[in-house]
Amino acid sequence: MIRIILIGFMGAGKTTVGKALAQELGVYFYDLDWYITMRYHKSVPEIFAERGEQGFRDLERRMLHEVAEFENVVVSCGGGTPCFYDNMDYMNSLADTVYLKAEPEVLAMHLRMGKGKRPLIEGKSPEELEAYVRETVSQREAFYSKAKYSLDVSLLDNFTKIQESVTLIRQMLKI
Ligand code: S3P
Numbered sequence: 001m002i003r004i005i006l007i008g009f010m011g012a013g014k015t016t017v018g019k020a021l022a023q024e025l026g027v028y029f030y031d032l033d034w035y036i037t038m039r040y041h042k043s044v045p046e047i048f049a050e051r052g053e054q055g056f057r058d059l060e061r062r063m064l065h066e067v068a069e070f071e072n073v074v075v076s077c078g079g080g081t082p083c084f085y086d087n088m089d090y091m092n093s094l095a096d097t098v099y100l101k102a103e104p105e106v107l108a109m110h111l112r113m114g115k116g117k118r119p120l121i122e123g124k125s126p127e128e129l130e131a132y133v134r135e136t137v138s139q140r141e142a143f144y145s146k147a148k149y150s151l152d153v154s155l156l157d158n159f160t161k162i163q164e165s166v167t168l169i170r171q172m173l174k175i
Contacts, residue, residue, distance in 0.1 A: 001071050002027050002175065005091050007147055008100035009137050010079040010118055011110035017100060017153075017165045018076035024166055025074065025175065030067045032060065032077040039063060044078075048119040057084045068094050080120075082143040092148060096173055099147035100165070102154040104134040149173065 002025055006014040015031050022029035033044050036059055040047065047056050060081055067075050068091060075095070082088040091097050102110075108130040111121060121129055144150075149172045156164045 002073070003068075003071065003095040004074045004169075004173070005068065005095040005097050006074070006076045006100055007082045007088075007091070007097060007144060008079065009102065009107050009133065009140065009144075010121070011107040011114060011133075012079075012100040012102045013110070013153055013161070013165070014076035014079075014100055016162055017169075018074045020162050021166045021169055022074035024170070027072040027074060028070065030070065030073055030075045032063060032067060032075060032081060035067055036060060036063045039066075043117065045117045045119045045122075053120075061085050061087060064090070080140075082146070083140050088143050088146045092146065096149065097147040098169055098172070099144045099150040101144070101150055101152045104130060104137055106154040107137070108133045 004021065006018045008014055018031065019029050036047070037043055040059065042050070044056070047059065057080070060078060061084065064077065064081060064087055067073070082091065108126070111118070111129060111133070112126060121132060124132060149169070151165060151168055151172070153161060153165055
């Protein structure tokens with residue numbers, strides 16, 4: 001039975017790599033933010049606006065408990081998921097957890113290019129964004145580094161990054 005959970009900061013490529021990995025392995029793919037949106041019929045920014053970050057974290061934890069029980073899945077979670085409650089220990093107890101690690105400059109660059117709405121970084125200038133990423137990554141590192149496996153995606157070649165990540169994850173997990 002395959003159950004892989006990808007963790008890492010916003011902009012690390014969890015969703016892109018997760019989708020490609022699931023496709024290669026022939027298993028289902030879930031993105032936790034999408035799952036939350038589907039279950040609540042609300043976007044992540046809407047949930048933040050209505051319930052605040054704490055309200056979002058409660059829902060996120062509950063939804064994690066649904067998707068992490070599914071079998072034969074690759075799940076990509078939100079950047080903050082591992083850092084609240086006992087979520088990281090919970091994920092480790094059920095799944096092969098993989099930390100997609102990247103340098104703050106690389107993350108900030110991806111986030112500047114990305115179109116997805118992310119309430120925690122909305123309205124930040126490029127300088128503010130990079131400072132926020134640098135500080136938040138360093139706060140979250142203690143949680144992220146609890147993952148069973150870790151892959152530094154900023155070292156990979158830009159053009160083949162997705163395929164290379166998939167191949168390296170399969171090698172690490174021997175699947
Ligand atoms: C968050 C990351 C987002 C989303 C929410 C909060 C975070 O997910 O869950 O905006 O705290 O880092 P992605 O990492 O998929 O962007």
